[in-house]
Amino acid sequence: MLTATHLSKSFADLAAIRNVSLTLAAGQIMALVGASGSGKSTLLNIIAGLLDADRGEVRLDGGLVIGPKDVLVAGHPQIRVVPQEYQLMPNISIRENINYALRFYERTYRSARVDELLKLCRLEAVQHHKPREASGGEKQRTAIARAVAEPARVLLLDEPFSHLDLPNRLIIRDLLFELVRQQIGDQPPPACLFVTHDATDALSIADQIGIIQQGQLKQIGTPREVYFSPKTTYAARMTGPVNVFRGKHLSVLGLPPTHPSEAFIGLRPEHISLADDGPVAGTVQAVFFQGRQSELDVRVSRYVSVRLLTERDDVQVGDQVRIHLNGNRLMSIG
Template identity: 40%
Template sequence: MSILSAHSVGKNYDGRAVLQGISFEIHKGEVCALIGRSGSGKTTLIRILAGLLAPDTGEVWLEGEKLENPDDQLVPGYEEIRLVHQDFQLKHRMSVKENIRYELLSYVPDYQQERIADLMKLCRIEHLQDKDISLLSGGEKQRVAIARGMATEPDVLLLDEPFSNLDINTKAILLEEVKEIASSTDTAIFLITHDARDAMEIADRLLVLDSGHLIKTGTPASIYHAPADTRVADLLGLYNTFTREELGTLLPDITPPAGHRFGLWAEDLKLNTKGFAATIQKVVFGGPYNKVVLSPHSLPHLHLWALDHSKQITPKTQACFSITVDYLFPVNFV
């Protein structure tokens, strides 16, 4: 069921269009992620959804009712929609418990205590309840900020770059916890991020914003397997491009699919003794795998990326690689 929706939303700054014709829906219990380059309009859009900024064109609806222009409200924003800012905006010189209670001052003490206990358990911060905010790690502050955002039981929780300053292990834990919060509370969670890998891991649905335009929507898997153009593919990972003629040279026994230019993710270019021969041009250490740059003997002008999980390939050596036609995706240069 749709809980929050944008209809042809647009916004201009100094005569420049920052957002144009943005339309989509967010559903109850869904994690929806918006990705895009810096300056694509992500922060402007999330502020409009939060009711903190008025669109110049279009409308935002909550549960079938149009949201009022924030300029017409005494206090902009809505209790049903909460925004967790990138800098957390927690109250310093207060404990974790006091920070959450601050959001519940208008409620009776018994409900405050019950809600605080539930939120600390939900966000796994019970052991931190008496700790001062200044003593918390980045991941702990993020949990407290989410607990504060959830305090008044909003229908929609908006997260502004929630994982940008976290280490890999803390981020992995929080990704799972955000998914759990959405499913266990039926809260719609909408987040913006510049890291598509985080978005693909957490989101039920992915939205791609480019220069103020919403250019792609779908499940993470559907977008990853068919990004359509370089604007989307560039956000998702390391990939190679081939013309149909180049594929015909590399795969002489297979008819290339219809289309002119194709992409192939680096992880789908596989070591295979039955594949085409290539010279290894460069090897870049990548932790669990090495990134390898190779040039096929039949097309020496091509420089292709592959991932070597064995970490046995060395520069200037020869190796064979194969392409699975089913893993190719049509890609347009934009």
């Protein structure tokens, strides 16, 4: 449905986006994950038609998405953007903010559609509040409701989870699922693309994840592909906690030297376990309680420490433990 081909963009001597290509299908959720300054928001604005690319093109249903230098009003009518700072009108209510997006529609339809969106976005109880009286989650949901008030082909979100507490993050996650399933009349469901620096939400909600680093799309795949088979150390670390070792340290960890000594090897904490008969001994340096389980920092040697997860609640700092590493889960990450 949407294709971005060989996009590049520079600001003065800084290359913000470098030869990025991606595709997005109707009803699909894609997440772009990268550190601050990696070019995520710039790419989003180019796809939305709010910023001109230096090279490359964006097409929606085969038609060219034109940048602001060639149109009177920037943006594409079928591509909606939810900015990071919401950009709600401060002096009217939440209901009126959503209603404004439908101002050219007949009154009866407009009222019914606003009621539908308020219910979908869980805003009925605060619909008469002004944005300054609303929480961050309520303002985020209002911005999303306003963006999808009219039928849209693509919904773009810039860091939709960044200002939210855990309960509101879960609400927004569920809402995005609802939106990509929603069909208005004979319109297909919209596609959703969001950018984030925190992969926690991306892994749980996205169909595809792209890893962006210094303006380049380094890897793209399903959440499981990117999490369990990252191509680089950066991709591994952007998608969650990971132990990174040199190949020469595998023997210290009780593993056969199956990789070159200078290669980087990754292993997720969930693939290391405490075991009374484990082949490797270590000393617990720190215990980080996470609810159902704890994360342990275990020093194995002068130069090697590992992070692992355990459901045991009797482990303390200073304890001597034995551990087992699942060699079948080692990841070559450059």
